[in-house]
Structure formats: C-alpha cells, structure tokens
Amino acid sequence: MDRPWIRHVPKGNPTNVEIPEISLQALFFKSVETYADKVAMTFFDQTYTYQQLEKMIYSVANSLYNLGIEKGDRIALMLPNCPQYPISYFATLLCGGIIVQINPMYKANELLHVLNDSEAKVIICLDSLLPIVGEVKDKTDLMNIIPVSFESDSKFNELLIDKGHKLPEITIEPAEDIAVLQYTGGTTGRSKGVMLTHYNLVANTIQSYGTSQININTGEEKVLTISPLFHVYGMTSCMNFTFFIGGNLILVPRFEVEQTVNIIEKMKPSLFMGVPTMFIALLNYYHEEKQFDLSCLRTCSSGSAPLPVEIIHQFNNVSGSNVAEGFGLSEASPVTHRNPVEGLQKPGSIGIPIPNTDSKIVDLATGEETLPNGEVGELIIKGPQVMKGYWRMEDETNQVLRNGWLYTGDLAKMDDDGFFYITGRKKDLIIASGYNVYPVEIEDVIYKHPGVLEVAIIGVPDKYRGETVKAFVVLKNNASLTEEDLIQYCRDRLASFKVPRSVEFLQELPKTAVGKILKRKLKEQYS
Template sequence: MEKPWLKHIVEGNPKEVEIPEISLPQLLNESIKKYPNHTAMTFFQKTYSYDQLMESVKKVAASLYNLGISKGDRVAIMLPNCPQYPISYYAALMCGATIVQINPMYKSSELLHVLNDTETEVIIALDKTIPLIEAIQQQTSLQTIIDVSFENDCKFNELLADRQLHVPDIQIDPKEDIAVLQYTGGTTGRSKGAMLTHYNLVANTLQSAATSKVKTDEGEERILAISPLFHVYGMTSAMNLNFHIGGNLILVPKFEVEQVAQIIEQSKPTIFPGVPTMYNALLNYYKEHHFDLSVLKTCISGSAPLPVEMLNSFNELSGTTVAEGYGLSEASPVTHRNPIAGLQKAGSIGIPIPNTDAKIVDSATGEESVPIGEVGELVVKGPQIMKGYWGMPEETQQVLKDGWLYTGDLARMDEDGFFYIVGRKKELIIASGYNVYPIEVEDVLYTHPGILEAAVIGVPDKYRGETIKAVIVCKENASLTEEEVIAHCRNKLAAYKVPRIVEFTDELPKTAVGKILKRALKEEANM
C-alpha cells in the first residue's frame, strides 16, 4: 500500500480537506460573520469579541495604509503574546503587506540580520525593545517604529484612534503573495526567511483544524496560547487555528509554570499546543501542587521530540492524551500528527495530516526510498510547503525538489505508516563508526527519576571520531554523579551509545519556543 497511514484514519475524520484560494484576512472574516459576539481573545482580565477584534484590525490597517504601507511592503512584528499581536498581524496583511516575524529576545546582531535581509521599513515592537531597535536603526531601512506598551500611552494606541481613515481594498493572489517571512530558528547556522504564502497558511490552518478535536461549528474551544505567536507553531496551531474555529485565544506572554497552572484552573482551556519543556514543567509542578489538567481535552506537542517517559507520565496524571506531531518553519509548520481519535503510538510523530504526502529517502543522495523501518531523510509534500527562502535561490533548490521538501531530519516509517524522528542529519553522532541518534539516549536519560532535562551531543574525540556527551539538569533536591548516569545508561543501551562525558548544569540553553539549543552546547564544548 503506497500510503499505509490512510487505513488508520478513523471514520468521520477527513483524508483530504478542500482548501479555498483565499487570503488570511478573508479566512478571518468568515469567522467574524459566524461568531460576531463570541470571545475572540483573552489577555488576563481583558476580553475582545470577534466584532471588536475586526474593528481594531480595520483601524490599524487604515492607519498603516495612511502611513504608506502598500502591497508587498514588509512589516515586522516584535511582540510577545498579547492582543496587539493578532491585531497588527491581520491589519498588515489586510494592506497586502508581508509580516516579518521577530523574536523580542533577539540581540542586536540577530535583529540587524533580519531587518536588513527583508529591507523592512516599519516595525511594531514592545516598548522595552525600542532602545535596541533605535541603536541599530541607522544601519537598516527602518523608517517607522511603533511602540506597544501594556502600561503607558504608546504609538500603537494612536493607530487605534477612530479617525475615519479609508480601509484598503487590496487584491491578494493567495498562491503567489507572501503573507509571512518566518525565519528559521538558526539552530544549525544562519537564519533563513521561509516565504509562506496566504495559501500555505490557510491550508495549514484548515489541515490543523481537521486533525484537532475541535467543535468547528460551535465556536466553543479555548486555546491556551503560550507558544510564541512569532514562532510558526504558535502562529498556526494557536492563533490562526483559533480564529478559524471561532475559539477564544487565551494569550500568555511568558511561560511561568505557577501562573500557567492558575490560568488553566481559571480559564479552563480545551486545547493546548505546547512543547516538551512546557509539558515537563507542568508535570513536575502538578506532582507538588495538584490542579485540574483534565480540562485540556486536546494536547498537542511539537517543536522538539517529546520523550516517551514524559508523554506517558503526563497522560497518566492528567487523564488527557498528548498527541505528538511534527512540523517545521518551511511547512507552515504542521506535516504530521498522531490521530486524536484512533491509533496513537508513543514516540512517534504520527501520520501525515490531510493533503500531505511523506516518505523516507536515502540520506546520501535523497533519490531512493528506503525500505520500511530503515532510517533515512524525511521528505514531505503538500499545499503548506513554502514558496522558498527569501533571496536565497540556491538554498531553496537544495531543499525543494520536484515539490518535495527535504527536511534535514532523519526518520523511519513503520508498517502502519507512522513516522519516527531519530535526529537531525547535522546532529547525528558517529562514534567509532556507529550511528548514534541523540533522541534514543535522551529517552533513556529521562527514565531516571533524578533527571529534569537532558541533551545529548557529539564532541570531537581523537580515537572514536566523536564521543557522546550528556548535559543534564537535575530535579530539585536530587543528587547525581557522572558514574550513576553512565551506569543507568549502560543498563539500557548498547555500549557504543552510552555517554562517556556527563556534565551537570542549572539550565539548558533554549530557543524562544522552548527547544533546547544543541548548537550552543556544541559550540561551548568545542571552545
């Protein structure tokens, strides 16, 4: 069978979804008509109905248009999760502009790279980041800086003023026009801008809705938006999905486990797109301070592999099933997910979502499919795949071949069509000629009761080529030695997979979305 996963899609769930050629503002407008009085988003004590959201979007769109923003211009958004984010996002898109997603925690060199790469002229940013932006403004094309403040008057509030400005009526070509420039995390080198069209993002929103346990006709879902909206995962799996299904987007600007536990108790979110570090923190907090996790009907994990031990423990304590999925910036981002209803496999990223094809090819040439169960590079195809990298035609050709996106991730597929990520091509450790996949060692480390977080990397070794190093954060009050960690691994792994070096640290470096930055660990180890 060419697509063995199709037999595991339960009755009532679509194998394909119809994707209209419309823009993201048009998709939002459909929900405004259906759910005008429903709560669209909540930010602590403040709520916005869908009508109020659209009113704000139109005012900001008219103001941006009045400032000279026109079709194809780039508008950067540098904000944490707050109401001003979706308002700015849809307003700029309504003008035909392209959103440039920027992490508010960027340092000057990172910010300078993205602003210059995109020739951005307008940025909407948190007031605390304005000094950083102003310090580099002369080295960029920036003309206008619009500050957002949660406490004081700010320039953004002027955009919301009722000035009877004309709302632009821009014709958008969904398949060609770029809605978002999503910069890759840069975990493996220089950050690149994935060109995501309106069609790409509308497609992935509808694909995500079809594979989430949502009441799409009732507008009753509440999505807990902790994953940053400036990250592709939060943008699609929280914001765009929420507004499509008429849900309430519960905006949380920062992950602080005690505060998040209180929000879960008070707001009772039904859908939670999280990442492994969030699930790990909630799991450990829950053991000491019980709170109601059962309200989370649909939990999705993405951005990084979820250790099986952590998955099983969270499911057991919460009574909720976490469905692990997979995606990447270049795919808007979702390509795989464990079915919410039907067969699930712990440790698997699940099966391709509707309208998506996937296969495993040999990692040497990328031309031949490998047999079931064998490891190779994961390649994917579907309507959510990016147009290419901004201003980088050669890099685009390296990853887009005949409509297939070469992900750079090593994976295998089982006989049921479930896929398993075993590591990134660039993270593969070759020790004494043997291939060692870090996730396999990390899964074993997470079974130790004293380990809170773990990351495994390869470091240069004159004799073995590379040797395995584990960097570990211990749980509070736990005391571990290097010898104990190695002995734990030796009981569960072949000798060549056992870490030779164990380092203890208080904190692992992470990206804004919570993915452990192994590149930073490797750079530190090689210094």
C-alpha cells in the first residue's frame, strides 16, 4: 500500500508504536506506579494525586463487586466531567465490567433504549438526573441506582469507604473483552452500541501519544478537559491520554466561556483538546471582552466536527500554538487522523493517519477499488483501534467491517502528500457542536405530533456550532402550529443538541417520482 503521509510524520514522532496486550486498567496502574505523587485530577479547588485516585478506584471496585457485579456485567455512567467519572470508569473495569456511556442530556426514551439494549445492571448518575432514571427504571434490568452529588453526601460516597473486601483476580483478554459500549446514533433510528475492547482503547491511547510525543513533557502536562468524557473523543483524547502521560486532568463539567477563561488564567493548562464551538467562543471572548493570555496552550487539538480554517488561523495568531485538526469516529476509539504537530500542516484537512493506521479512499459502488489521489470516494480505515463490532447487531457490523477495513460512511479525498479531506457524508448525519445528530431520530419525534403531516430534517451551516438542525414541516389540514410550539415539543422529548433551531413550514416537500423526500433539494433551496 502506498503511504505518502509517512514522510510528513514529524521527526521524533513514531510511524508505528508498540501496543502491549494489557487491559486498560493495567495501563492506568502503570502510570500510578510512575507518577504516584503527581496530581492526576483537578476539579475546581480539589486535587487528587495518582495514588489517591488509585485508592478511591479500588474502594469503589470492591463496593461494586460486593453489589454482585461480575465480569461482563454492564454499568452505565451518566455523569458530566467530574472526579466520580474516572473513579467509576476504572472501578468498573477492575471488576471486569463493561462501561455503558450515557449522555446526561438524554431524555427518557433515549435513556430507556440504551439501558435496555445494554441490559445495564447499575447506573451511576448525577443526583439531578434521578427523576429521569426513575421514570424508566421499572422498564429496565437496573438493580442499583447510585446517585452522585456535588453538594452533599450521596450513595456514591458510601462506595468510597474501604470496607476491607478483597477484589478477586479478574482475567482480561484484551483483544476480546469489551471495555466500553459507546452508543452512536443509528440511521434507522436505533442507536448502536460500539464494542470497544481493552486492546482498542489501549492502542488508541498510545497512538494518540505518538502523534504528540515530541511536544509532551510526561508527568508535567495540565490538560484542559471540557470535552465530555461520556463522548468517545473526551474519553480517549482527554482522560485516557492524560493518565497515560502522567498529566493533570483539569475537569470542567460544562463549557461556559467566562469560566473557561478564568480556568485558563488560573491553572495555565498546556494542552487543550476541544471542539470547534469552544475555539470559536474563546476567540469571540478574546476579541469582544478581554485579551486574555492563551500562550500557556502549547498544543491544541480540535475534533468531533470540522473547524473552519479562518478560526484555526485566528486562534493560532492569538495563542501562539498550532491547533492540529483531526478526525475520528466512535467505531475507531475514536482517533484515526491528525494534522502533524510540526512541519507540514494543511488547515481544512483532517491531516494524516496516526501511527499503526492505514487509510484509503475507495469507490462508492463496490467499496473495493482504491481511487486515485484527488478523487472523492468513501474513507476506509484499518488499525488496532477499530471496534470489535456493534453490540448484538451482526448485520450492521458486517456492513461496516469488511476484510479488516472499517467503512466510515464519510466522503473524502486524499492529496499527493497523503493528507485527507472530508467532503461530505454518505448518510445524512448532522454534527452540531461536536455531537452526532441523526435526522431520523428527530423526524420520528416530530411525526408523533398530531398536527404534522410530513417532516424533513437537514443540517444547515452554523458559524458557531458547525452545523445546526433545521426542520421542514407540512401541517395537516386545519392544524395550527407555530415554530415556537414545535421547538418546545422537541425540547421536551430530545436532548438539547438534537432540537431544531429553526422550523420552516411548507405546503409540500420536494419528492422523487416514487415519493421519496429530496433533502438535497431542500438544502439547495432553503439552507
């Protein structure tokens, strides 16, 4: 295979890395041995050393085992960025359990599907989410609900008490045993559980380090972590990566620009893995509110959605750093491509494949013919970070995993230097503020409104969010419905990032001769 990108790997960074056949928790505990007294996490005014973190993880693991958790059992985490997240994450792995990632913004129907599909036995959630969990509990296999409170004692605090239980030795087969079920939206409306093994996640952690190796001071870095850990990008590129390099994980529960600026000024983080909306908001604040010092940020990465080239240039100018845009997907743990941290960079591209990763562009008809440089086709990927498959969905797995290659569904091209460019998507996926939004999920909800005859959802460009959701609706005869009414209807039933930002009412939707709605026409005419 021709790999023109190899010549653009910065000197000092590897083109291949050695990936040990160990569990993800074993990788973490190696860092505990090396960086025992270093700060592992900061949460506002609280700090935790690697040694302290290890002790809390073992206490929670023992408590979970005492609740009856065994190897292969699923434990759902429905938490924002907070210390209880990494503690619960590694405690679950220590028990041989499988982590089920759940977005805290999910509504009841979304939560119910993930809990039932995964057959989770335990959910660890923020106390404010107890009403929504309680709403679905009786329809699930949940045996225990463990609330986390930032304000007072909670059931989670009881798990931290060392009760003297001894955790049995759990044997992990890294390439076979699942560490995380990362749910991704499904184009059929059914969310799919991506099975990420211990080996997948160990590999992607070490591969990610390989892309930054020449810029990393192990044991010294402070990593600004606002990207949610329940999202695969935050989980790997922030949490697992930071712990691997012995860094300080600065946990921020949600992105608020003024608070983020204060944290940057006070903590002086050196690394920042963000999404486009964060970079845009920080730039706007810098220009419109105050010119704060961004020079502490030596290395920045942007993922989850395309970052406008102009924003990259502006942010680099005010910070003095190089924002290295990359690419990934849940099915690849997630990182597959990244712009080099030094040497040739191409803003607007997703960069080059990371170590141990092959990538090529194939024809859309068969997916078997490799296309010449510059031609648009489907992006496919091969590497140790590629998922085991979709949880209990063999047909869907076979559609995207073929002969060792992951078919991404993204349209892309490669130039002569081996840099890749995303040009579109085979599916109608919308990426709003870094979150994947599948139109059919929103359409299914809107179609349930008694006044709606037809609906089509598309993504439209948005300078802040990258893309935003727009609904085109045809009402039933005599139905009376305003834009505000329909948006509120969706807000009550969908996570906020899926709610349409605008609604346009039409007399009819453009269709093919056989009645299929032409979303392409809607994009051309109205967006």
